[in-house]
Amino acid sequence: MAAISPLPIRARSSLPTYPNGWFRVAASGDVVADAMFPVTYFGRHFIVFRAPDGSPRVADAYCPHLGAHLASHTGSLKDGTITCPFHRWQFETDGGACTKINYTKVIPPRARLKMYPAVEGNGMIMMWFHDQDAEPDHQPWIEPRLADEPWLSSEPMQWRMHAQQQEFMENIFDSAHILELHNSETLPRFVSCDDHGTGMTIILDIDVPDPEYPVSKCINHYSGISVTVQHNLSRTENFIAISFTPVDEETVEMNARIYFKDLGSDEANGVFGKMFTERWMFEVEQDLAILNHKKHLERPLLCAGDGPIMRWREYARRFYSESPAIAAE
Ligand code: FES
Numbered sequence: 282m283a284a285i286s287p288l289p290i291r292a293r294s295s296l297p298t299y300p301n302g303w304f305r306v307a308a309s310g311d312v313v314a315d316a317m318f319p320v321t322y323f324g325r326h327f328i329v330f331r332a333p334d335g336s337p338r339v340a341d342a343y344c345p346h347l348g349a350h351l352a353s354h355t356g357s358l359k360d361g362t363i364t365c366p367f368h369r370w371q372f373e374t375d376g377g378a379c380t381k382i383n384y385t386k387v388i389p390p391r392a393r394l395k396m397y398p399a400v401e402g403n404g405m406i407m408m409w410f411h412d413q414d415a416e417p418d419h420q421p422w423i424e425p426r427l428a429d430e431p432w433l434s435s436e437p438m439q440w441r442m443h444a445q446q447q448e449f450m451e452n453i454f455d456s457a458h459i460l461e462l463h464n465s466e467t468l469p470r471f472v473s474c475d476d477h478g479t480g481m482t483i484i485l486d487i488d489v490p491d492p493e494y495p496v497s498k499c500i501n502h503y504s505g506i507s508v509t510v511q512h513n514l515s516r517t518e519n520f521i522a523i524s525f526t527p528v529d530e531e532t533v534e535m536n537a538r539i540y541f542k543d544l545g546s547d548e549a550n551g552v553f554g555k556m557f558t559e560r561w562m563f564e565v566e567q568d569l570a571i572l573n574h575k576k577h578l579e580r581p582l583l584c585a586g587d588g589p590i591m592r593w594r595e596y597a598r599r600f601y602s603e604s605p606a607i608a609a610e
């Protein structure tokens with residue numbers, strides 16, 4: 282088949298580019314003491330680092346003095362102090378205040394890094410992003426069992442998606458694609474869909490689990506439209522921490538990691554570990570092959586059996602400063 286020439290997202294979707302909410306900016310293990318971890322999201326540069334007590338911090342990467350990238354050249358973080366490589370202003374890593382300028386005793390009162398709220402959980406560091414700089418109105422769902430119990434984890438998985446942020450998460454509400462695109466033998470049944478304002482918990486039952494994908498119940502905890510923790514149950518269980526963070530106007534980074542119960546033998550772990558991971562990754566690739574070219578239809582033509590897609594869109598629209606209109610034919 283001939284290749285499709287890509288169209289920019291804005292030509293395929295009228296949804297606002299960046300939603301508001303909590304977004305993964307690093308894996309927990311990426312950010313160590315005494316080091317800045319530079320990242321690019323929302324078309325901007327940020328640095329992720331740890332305060333002296335180990336808690337995560339996210340700041341604009343640019344020095345408030347004359348705009349040097351703090352992690353460029355000889356920029357450093359040592360003993361709780363970030364030193365800019367350009368004129369060597371120093372900033373403390375708890376709140377970002379400037380503490381020293383070598384060539385003056387008068388520190389400008391506004392000399393402070395621009396910090397963003399940050400939390401850690403589900404194996405990742407998340408920052409609060411709001412396009413109008415509003416404070417967080419909720420906290421993300423943190424699955425306590427991931428921190429409290431031992432898990433075998435998959436390798437970290439990452440994809441670059443050329444579709445608007447909310448498209449991938451609409452997937453789970455699109456029941457028909459599970460049969461028709463993923464060739465699943467059974468259709469998950471929506472048991473409940475609990476919308477609690479800034480998050481959503483969706484429970485699905487799968488009556489006859491596919492032997493290659495042995496899940497009989499799937500509980501999804503959504504935080505906004507950017508992070509979800511999926512709890513899959515069968516004879517055993519796993520959690521999948523999934524996140525979507527816009528890199529710029531054309532790219533969304535998807536990250537995922539699967540946490541498995543140790544079943545005590547390589548053979549048993551292989552069935553619900555390696556096999557599950559391979560199947561899950563295969564289905565993500567199938568989804569992306571569609572989503573990277575898909576148009577967001579504001580008025581989709583839905584039929585019986587399509588799943589509660591508009592319920593998802595009703596939920597998703599509240600995470601934009603200007604809510605998009607929603608309607609189905
Ligand atoms: S730009 Fe950072 S100290 Fe001047």
Ligand SMILES: [Fe+2]
Pocket residue numbers: 452458459463564568
């Ligand atoms: Fe899918």
